[in-house]
Amino acid sequence: MRIGLLGTGPWAERVHAPVLAEHPSFEFAGVWGRRPEAAEALGAAHGVPGYADLDRLLAEVDAVSIALPPAVQADLAVRAAGAGCHLLLDKPVALTVPDARRVLEASLAHRVASVVFFTVRFGGEQLPWIEKQAATGGWFTGRSDWLGSVFAPDSTSPYAASPWRREKGALWDVGPHALSVLLPVLGDATLVTAVAGPLDTVHLVLRHAGGASSTLALSLTAPVAAGGTGMELRGESGVVHLPERGEGPIAALHRALDALHDSARSGTPHPCDAAFGLRVVEILAAAERSLATGTPTEV
Structure with a gap:
């Protein structure tokens, strides 16, 4: 299966391009970027x-791997689907519900497979843990902390220059990661309450369809010494914690591409497809409304 890369930024250069060049089920066919000279340079680095x-x-590939800001991704994903290309999408799928819905509708209309690359959802230890906890059930509550330091004063993150992250903050950047784990275990969210914390920090309380509740603390501006991630579930089976990530995004992207390949071949939608991506955007948009109004918001 021939695949093209859309994007030339740090995420494309550090993660997507090396994986596409190595993955045994795909032939890396080329790079497109908004700056042609950057596309040529990144492509040349991988032959x-x-x-x-x-x-x-798009006419020369069977699939695309998109590593672009979410405000750009939606239009290009719709365009790629229209050309018959299967979609490896980044999170969040879009920054508005209508744009995320357009991506889903295009994938369905043109019968292309889609997978949204939530890095934790494709983690080597995290994926079986999520599946096990979802099968166990009986959860009473969950807690998730995603405290990043991308914009802390002493940060050395390569993503600190990201305009969309500065504009939308932790809710839209790390919020999708937390939701990608909580939703398959605790069930869909039906109500969200959001409260602003320091700088871009946001605290969410979710009510889930199965009766459980969860709390999320999200930030990109936490002090470096205070940063970190963690997730805890409490229920009939006791207390469990999400395993710490011992590998980087390279291995996770390999698994996401495996999932896209399998979905494209079988025609069976993956649990992390564009429909799930839309649901995550709907919850984030509801959280934004809750922040603006100061009231709980139905999803």
């Missing part, structure tokens, strides 16, 4: 051409 014409690349 593939850079494309100035996106439609030409």
